[in-house]
Amino acid sequence: xxxxxxxxxxxxxxxxxxxxxxxxxxxxxxxxxxxxxxxxxxxxxxxxxxxxxxxxxxxxxxxxxxxxxxxxxxxxxxxxxxxxxxxxxxxxxxxxxxxxxxxxxxxxxxxxxxxxxxxxxxxxxxxxxxxxxxxxxxxxxxxxxxxxxxxxxxxxxxxxxxxxxx
Amino acid sequence: xxxxxxxxxxxxxxxxxxxxxxxxxxxxxxxxxxxxxxxxxxxxxxxxxxxxxxxxxxxxxxxxxxxxxxxxxxxxxxxxxxxxxxxxxxxxxxxxxxxxxxxxxxxxxxxxxxxxxxxxxxxxxxxxxxxxxxxxxxxxxxxxxxxxxxxxxxxxxx
Numbered sequence: 001x002x003x004x005x006x007x008x009x010x011x012x013x014x015x016x017x018x019x020x021x022x023x024x025x026x027x028x029x030x031x032x033x034x035x036x037x038x039x040x041x042x043x044x045x046x047x048x049x050x051x052x053x054x055x056x057x058x059x060x061x062x063x064x065x066x067x068x069x070x071x072x073x074x075x076x077x078x079x080x081x082x083x084x085x086x087x088x089x090x091x092x093x094x095x096x097x098x099x100x101x102x103x104x105x106x107x108x109x110x111x112x113x114x115x116x117x118x119x120x121x122x123x124x125x126x127x128x129x130x131x132x133x134x135x136x137x138x139x140x141x142x143x144x145x146x147x148x149x150x151x152x153x154x155x156x157x158x159x160x161x162x163x164x165x166x
Numbered sequence: 167x168x169x170x171x172x173x174x175x176x177x178x179x180x181x182x183x184x185x186x187x188x189x190x191x192x193x194x195x196x197x198x199x200x201x202x203x204x205x206x207x208x209x210x211x212x213x214x215x216x217x218x219x220x221x222x223x224x225x226x227x228x229x230x231x232x233x234x235x236x237x238x239x240x241x242x243x244x245x246x247x248x249x250x251x252x253x254x255x256x257x258x259x260x261x262x263x264x265x266x267x268x269x270x271x272x273x274x275x276x277x278x279x280x281x282x283x284x285x286x287x288x289x290x291x292x293x294x295x296x297x298x299x300x301x302x303x304x305x306x307x308x309x310x311x312x313x314x315x316x317x318x319x320x321x322x323x324x
Contacts, residue, residue: 027319028196030224032246032256034204034213034301038309077309166208 038135040076040164048141048160053099056149063107063142064114070141072162078135084108084127085163092145092156099156103144108137192291194230196320202297207254207312210305217264217298220271224297226318227269232291235323238265240279242316246301249310255302256314262298269294284323 048070053059061068076082086106091098109118110132121127123141131137141160202224207213215222230236240263245253264274265285269292277283279297287293295318 024194024322025319026194026196027317028198028226029315029317030198030201030226032202032204032224032243032299032301032314032316034207034246034254034303034312036207036209036248036254036303036307036309036312039209039305 037077037080037166038075040074040082040166042162042164043073044070044162045073046071048143050143050145053145053147053151053156055147055151058144058146060103060144061142063105063120063140065142066112066114066140069107070160072139072141074131074137074139074164076131076135076137076164077166078131078133080131080135080166082129082131082137082164082166084123084129084139085125085165086123086127086141087125087159087161087163088123088143089158089160092158094152094154094156097152097154097156099148099151100146101143101158102146105142107140109140110136110138112138114138114140191231191234192229194236194320194322195228196318197227197229198225198318199227199294200225202299202316204301207301207303207307209303209307209309211303213301213303215298215300217262217274217276217296218271219298222298223271224316225271226295226297228287228293228295228320230287230291230320230322232287232289234287234291236285236287236293237282237321237323238263238277238285238295239282239319239321240297240316241319242279243314246312246314248312249308252308252310252312254304254307254312257300257302258297259300264296266294266296267292271296 049068050059063069088104091100104123106123107120108129110116203222204213217223242258258279260278261276263279264276266274267288
Protein backbone atom coordinates (compact mmCIF):
# COMPACT_ATOMS: atom_id res chain seq x y z
CA UNK A 1 0.00 0.00 0.00
CA UNK A 2 2.85 2.37 0.81
CA UNK A 3 4.42 1.70 -2.58
CA UNK A 4 1.13 2.47 -4.34
CA UNK A 5 0.97 5.92 -2.75
CA UNK A 6 4.55 6.67 -3.80
CA UNK A 7 3.75 5.67 -7.37
CA UNK A 8 0.73 7.94 -7.46
CA UNK A 9 2.77 10.86 -6.19
CA UNK A 10 5.47 10.33 -8.79
CA UNK A 11 2.82 10.01 -11.47
CA UNK A 12 1.37 13.34 -10.42
CA UNK A 13 4.82 14.90 -10.46
CA UNK A 14 5.58 13.62 -13.96
CA UNK A 15 2.20 14.74 -15.27
CA UNK A 16 2.55 18.26 -13.93
CA UNK A 17 6.15 18.50 -15.14
CA UNK A 18 5.14 17.53 -18.65
CA UNK A 19 2.52 20.27 -18.67
CA UNK A 20 5.05 22.85 -17.55
CA UNK A 21 7.56 21.85 -20.26
CA UNK A 22 4.97 22.23 -23.03
CA UNK A 23 4.13 25.74 -21.91
CA UNK A 24 7.74 26.88 -22.29
CA UNK A 25 7.84 26.87 -26.08
CA UNK A 26 5.94 28.79 -28.74
CA UNK A 27 6.28 29.58 -32.42
CA UNK A 28 5.00 31.80 -35.22
CA UNK A 29 5.44 32.02 -38.97
CA UNK A 30 5.87 34.74 -41.55
CA UNK A 31 5.78 34.54 -45.33
CA UNK A 32 8.57 35.30 -47.76
CA UNK A 33 7.23 36.77 -50.99
CA UNK A 34 8.69 37.78 -54.34
CA UNK A 35 7.30 38.66 -57.74
CA UNK A 36 9.38 37.67 -60.73
CA UNK A 37 8.95 39.93 -63.71
CA UNK A 38 8.83 38.77 -67.28
CA UNK A 39 12.28 39.23 -68.86
CA UNK A 40 12.56 41.87 -71.53
CA UNK A 41 13.18 40.68 -75.05
CA UNK A 42 14.22 43.09 -77.80
CA UNK A 43 14.16 42.01 -81.41
CA UNK A 44 15.71 43.93 -84.30
CA UNK A 45 12.72 43.40 -86.56
CA UNK A 46 13.48 45.62 -89.56
CA UNK A 47 16.62 47.29 -90.94
CA UNK A 48 16.92 51.05 -91.36
CA UNK A 49 17.25 51.27 -95.12
CA UNK A 50 18.22 54.42 -97.07
CA UNK A 51 18.17 52.65 -100.42
CA UNK A 52 20.08 54.39 -103.20
CA UNK A 53 21.83 57.58 -102.16
CA UNK A 54 23.45 60.09 -104.55
CA UNK A 55 26.61 62.09 -103.83
CA UNK A 56 25.86 65.54 -102.50
CA UNK A 57 22.16 64.84 -101.92
CA UNK A 58 20.94 64.28 -98.37
CA UNK A 59 18.43 61.55 -97.83
CA UNK A 60 16.00 61.16 -94.95
CA UNK A 61 14.06 58.13 -93.79
CA UNK A 62 11.39 59.21 -91.33
CA UNK A 63 10.46 57.06 -88.34
CA UNK A 64 6.91 56.97 -89.69
CA UNK A 65 8.13 55.25 -92.85
CA UNK A 66 6.83 51.79 -92.02
CA UNK A 67 8.76 50.23 -94.88
CA UNK A 68 12.24 51.74 -94.52
CA UNK A 69 12.56 52.91 -90.92
CA UNK A 70 14.41 50.60 -88.56
CA UNK A 71 12.13 48.78 -86.15
CA UNK A 72 12.66 47.11 -82.79
CA UNK A 73 10.02 44.92 -81.17
CA UNK A 74 10.05 44.90 -77.36
CA UNK A 75 8.19 42.47 -75.10
CA UNK A 76 8.25 42.41 -71.31
CA UNK A 77 6.18 42.85 -68.15
CA UNK A 78 2.82 44.41 -69.02
CA UNK A 79 2.52 48.05 -68.05
CA UNK A 80 6.09 48.33 -66.80
CA UNK A 81 8.14 51.50 -67.03
CA UNK A 82 11.30 50.95 -69.07
CA UNK A 83 14.26 52.94 -70.30
CA UNK A 84 15.23 52.83 -73.97
CA UNK A 85 18.99 53.21 -74.43
CA UNK A 86 20.14 53.84 -77.99
CA UNK A 87 23.65 53.57 -79.36
CA UNK A 88 23.64 55.43 -82.66
CA UNK A 89 26.45 55.55 -85.22
CA UNK A 90 27.60 58.95 -86.44
CA UNK A 91 28.62 57.50 -89.79
CA UNK A 92 28.00 54.60 -92.11
CA UNK A 93 31.06 52.80 -93.42
CA UNK A 94 32.12 51.10 -96.63
CA UNK A 95 35.64 49.76 -97.17
CA UNK A 96 37.31 52.55 -95.29
CA UNK A 97 34.97 55.25 -96.57
CA UNK A 98 32.41 56.90 -94.33
CA UNK A 99 29.16 58.74 -94.83
CA UNK A 100 27.80 60.95 -92.03
CA UNK A 101 24.43 60.64 -90.36
CA UNK A 102 23.44 63.98 -88.85
CA UNK A 103 19.92 63.40 -87.56
CA UNK A 104 17.97 60.66 -85.83
CA UNK A 105 14.29 60.53 -84.97
CA UNK A 106 12.17 57.80 -83.41
CA UNK A 107 8.60 56.80 -82.77
CA UNK A 108 7.34 54.35 -80.20
CA UNK A 109 3.84 52.86 -80.32
CA UNK A 110 1.81 49.97 -79.01
CA UNK A 111 0.87 48.63 -82.43
CA UNK A 112 2.57 47.99 -85.76
CA UNK A 113 0.47 50.64 -87.51
CA UNK A 114 1.62 53.45 -85.16
CA UNK A 115 -2.02 54.17 -84.32
CA UNK A 116 -2.07 53.34 -80.59
CA UNK A 117 -0.02 55.38 -78.13
CA UNK A 118 2.35 56.67 -80.81
CA UNK A 119 4.94 59.13 -79.52
CA UNK A 120 7.74 60.75 -81.54
CA UNK A 121 10.97 61.36 -79.67
CA UNK A 122 14.66 62.03 -80.12
CA UNK A 123 16.52 58.75 -79.52
CA UNK A 124 19.45 58.90 -77.14
CA UNK A 125 21.17 57.12 -74.26
CA UNK A 126 18.10 57.35 -72.01
CA UNK A 127 14.49 57.57 -73.18
CA UNK A 128 11.63 56.74 -70.83
CA UNK A 129 8.76 54.58 -72.07
CA UNK A 130 6.04 52.28 -70.79
CA UNK A 131 5.23 48.83 -72.09
CA UNK A 132 1.64 48.32 -73.18
CA UNK A 133 -1.03 46.45 -71.28
CA UNK A 134 0.05 43.31 -73.08
CA UNK A 135 3.76 43.98 -72.48
CA UNK A 136 4.58 44.99 -76.05
CA UNK A 137 6.22 48.09 -77.51
CA UNK A 138 7.35 48.88 -81.05
CA UNK A 139 10.10 51.38 -81.75
CA UNK A 140 10.98 52.84 -85.17
CA UNK A 141 14.18 54.72 -85.92
CA UNK A 142 14.68 57.10 -88.83
CA UNK A 143 17.69 59.19 -89.80
CA UNK A 144 19.27 61.43 -92.40
CA UNK A 145 22.47 60.61 -94.27
CA UNK A 146 24.63 63.39 -95.66
CA UNK A 147 26.72 62.03 -98.55
CA UNK A 148 29.59 64.20 -99.74
CA UNK A 149 29.66 65.45 -103.31
CA UNK A 150 32.57 63.10 -103.90
CA UNK A 151 31.16 60.22 -101.86
CA UNK A 152 32.72 56.97 -103.00
CA UNK A 153 30.30 54.46 -104.43
CA UNK A 154 29.60 51.34 -102.41
CA UNK A 155 27.36 49.71 -99.84
CA UNK A 156 27.50 51.59 -96.51
CA UNK A 157 26.44 50.06 -93.24
CA UNK A 158 26.31 50.88 -89.53
CA UNK A 159 24.80 49.37 -86.41
CA UNK A 160 21.98 50.90 -84.39
CA UNK A 161 21.65 49.26 -80.97
CA UNK A 162 18.70 49.47 -78.58
CA UNK A 163 18.96 48.26 -75.00
CA UNK A 164 15.81 48.18 -72.89
CA UNK A 165 15.91 47.98 -69.09
CA UNK A 166 13.25 48.08 -66.39
CA UNK B 167 1.42 8.99 4.97
CA UNK B 168 -1.80 9.25 3.00
CA UNK B 169 -2.24 9.99 -0.67
CA UNK B 170 -2.78 13.74 -0.22
CA UNK B 171 0.50 14.03 1.65
CA UNK B 172 2.39 12.30 -1.15
CA UNK B 173 0.83 14.59 -3.72
CA UNK B 174 1.86 17.56 -1.63
CA UNK B 175 5.42 16.28 -1.52
CA UNK B 176 5.34 15.86 -5.28
CA UNK B 177 4.10 19.40 -5.78
CA UNK B 178 6.82 20.81 -3.54
CA UNK B 179 9.49 18.86 -5.41
CA UNK B 180 8.15 20.18 -8.70
CA UNK B 181 8.27 23.74 -7.42
CA UNK B 182 11.90 23.34 -6.43
CA UNK B 183 12.98 21.64 -9.63
CA UNK B 184 10.97 23.67 -12.12
CA UNK B 185 11.42 27.23 -13.42
CA UNK B 186 11.16 29.84 -10.68
CA UNK B 187 7.65 31.15 -10.18
CA UNK B 188 6.54 29.74 -13.54
CA UNK B 189 2.87 29.97 -12.72
CA UNK B 190 3.05 33.71 -12.03
CA UNK B 191 5.13 34.60 -15.11
CA UNK B 192 3.84 36.11 -18.28
CA UNK B 193 3.27 33.37 -20.86
CA UNK B 194 5.63 33.17 -23.81
CA UNK B 195 4.15 34.49 -27.04
CA UNK B 196 5.66 34.81 -30.52
CA UNK B 197 4.07 36.94 -33.21
CA UNK B 198 4.91 37.19 -36.89
CA UNK B 199 4.98 40.99 -37.17
CA UNK B 200 6.18 41.54 -40.75
CA UNK B 201 6.66 39.33 -43.79
CA UNK B 202 10.00 39.03 -45.56
CA UNK B 203 9.37 40.81 -48.86
CA UNK B 204 11.59 40.74 -51.92
CA UNK B 205 9.25 42.80 -54.07
CA UNK B 206 9.92 42.77 -57.79
CA UNK B 207 12.68 40.39 -58.85
CA UNK B 208 14.25 40.14 -62.29
CA UNK B 209 15.34 36.82 -63.79
CA UNK B 210 19.04 36.22 -63.24
CA UNK B 211 19.42 39.11 -60.81
CA UNK B 212 19.81 38.14 -57.12
CA UNK B 213 17.78 40.22 -54.69
CA UNK B 214 19.23 40.78 -51.21
CA UNK B 215 17.13 41.89 -48.27
CA UNK B 216 19.15 42.92 -45.21
CA UNK B 217 17.87 42.15 -41.73
CA UNK B 218 18.21 45.88 -41.05
CA UNK B 219 15.82 46.80 -43.86
CA UNK B 220 12.88 48.45 -42.07
CA UNK B 221 10.41 47.84 -44.88
CA UNK B 222 11.30 44.46 -46.37
CA UNK B 223 12.99 42.39 -43.64
CA UNK B 224 10.93 39.82 -41.73
CA UNK B 225 10.13 40.46 -38.08
CA UNK B 226 8.93 38.42 -35.10
CA UNK B 227 7.97 39.97 -31.78
CA UNK B 228 8.49 38.06 -28.53
CA UNK B 229 6.85 38.44 -25.11
CA UNK B 230 7.56 36.40 -22.01
CA UNK B 231 9.04 36.44 -18.52
CA UNK B 232 11.25 39.41 -17.71
CA UNK B 233 14.99 38.91 -18.23
CA UNK B 234 14.42 35.28 -19.16
CA UNK B 235 16.72 33.55 -21.59
CA UNK B 236 15.11 32.05 -24.67
CA UNK B 237 16.33 29.75 -27.41
CA UNK B 238 15.54 30.91 -30.94
CA UNK B 239 15.33 28.27 -33.67
CA UNK B 240 14.24 28.90 -37.25
CA UNK B 241 12.68 26.48 -39.68
CA UNK B 242 13.80 27.89 -43.02
CA UNK B 243 12.72 27.09 -46.57
CA UNK B 244 15.27 26.38 -49.29
CA UNK B 245 13.08 27.72 -52.06
CA UNK B 246 10.07 29.88 -52.71
CA UNK B 247 7.31 28.31 -54.76
CA UNK B 248 5.61 30.09 -57.62
CA UNK B 249 3.33 29.51 -60.62
CA UNK B 250 2.89 25.90 -61.72
CA UNK B 251 5.20 24.76 -58.94
CA UNK B 252 8.18 26.78 -60.18
CA UNK B 253 10.85 27.20 -57.51
CA UNK B 254 13.25 30.02 -56.73
CA UNK B 255 16.24 29.37 -54.42
CA UNK B 256 16.36 31.22 -51.13
CA UNK B 257 19.65 31.62 -49.25
CA UNK B 258 20.12 32.63 -45.62
CA UNK B 259 23.57 33.92 -44.72
CA UNK B 260 25.47 33.48 -41.47
CA UNK B 261 24.39 36.90 -40.23
CA UNK B 262 21.00 37.20 -41.84
CA UNK B 263 19.12 37.10 -38.53
CA UNK B 264 19.27 39.62 -35.71
CA UNK B 265 17.93 39.93 -32.19
CA UNK B 266 17.01 43.18 -30.49
CA UNK B 267 16.12 43.28 -26.82
CA UNK B 268 14.82 46.81 -27.32
CA UNK B 269 12.75 45.76 -30.33
CA UNK B 270 14.61 48.35 -32.41
CA UNK B 271 15.75 47.35 -35.89
CA UNK B 272 18.78 49.59 -35.52
CA UNK B 273 20.22 47.80 -32.48
CA UNK B 274 20.43 44.15 -33.40
CA UNK B 275 22.84 41.41 -32.51
CA UNK B 276 23.38 39.36 -35.64
CA UNK B 277 23.26 35.59 -35.66
CA UNK B 278 23.08 32.67 -38.04
CA UNK B 279 19.42 31.76 -38.58
CA UNK B 280 20.45 28.21 -39.47
CA UNK B 281 21.76 27.68 -35.93
CA UNK B 282 19.88 27.90 -32.59
CA UNK B 283 20.62 31.18 -30.81
CA UNK B 284 20.25 32.07 -27.16
CA UNK B 285 18.83 35.51 -26.40
CA UNK B 286 17.58 37.30 -23.31
CA UNK B 287 14.23 39.03 -23.08
CA UNK B 288 14.26 42.61 -21.86
CA UNK B 289 13.36 43.81 -18.39
CA UNK B 290 9.88 44.25 -19.79
CA UNK B 291 9.88 40.69 -21.08
CA UNK B 292 10.08 41.67 -24.75
CA UNK B 293 12.33 41.29 -27.75
CA UNK B 294 12.26 41.24 -31.56
CA UNK B 295 13.87 38.98 -34.13
CA UNK B 296 14.63 40.28 -37.63
CA UNK B 297 15.57 38.25 -40.67
CA UNK B 298 16.83 38.93 -44.18
CA UNK B 299 17.78 36.65 -47.05
CA UNK B 300 18.80 36.46 -50.70
CA UNK B 301 16.50 35.33 -53.48
CA UNK B 302 18.36 33.84 -56.45
CA UNK B 303 16.11 33.78 -59.52
CA UNK B 304 17.41 31.81 -62.47
CA UNK B 305 17.94 33.54 -65.80
CA UNK B 306 14.90 31.68 -67.09
CA UNK B 307 12.88 32.07 -63.89
CA UNK B 308 9.18 31.83 -64.60
CA UNK B 309 7.33 35.11 -64.08
CA UNK B 310 4.80 35.34 -61.28
CA UNK B 311 4.32 35.45 -57.53
CA UNK B 312 6.47 33.26 -55.26
CA UNK B 313 6.02 32.48 -51.56
CA UNK B 314 7.56 30.45 -48.75
CA UNK B 315 7.00 30.10 -45.01
CA UNK B 316 9.55 30.87 -42.28
CA UNK B 317 8.84 29.63 -38.77
CA UNK B 318 10.51 30.79 -35.57
CA UNK B 319 10.25 28.55 -32.51
CA UNK B 320 11.08 30.14 -29.18
CA UNK B 321 11.77 28.10 -26.06
CA UNK B 322 12.10 29.48 -22.54
CA UNK B 323 15.33 28.43 -20.86
CA UNK B 324 15.40 27.74 -17.13
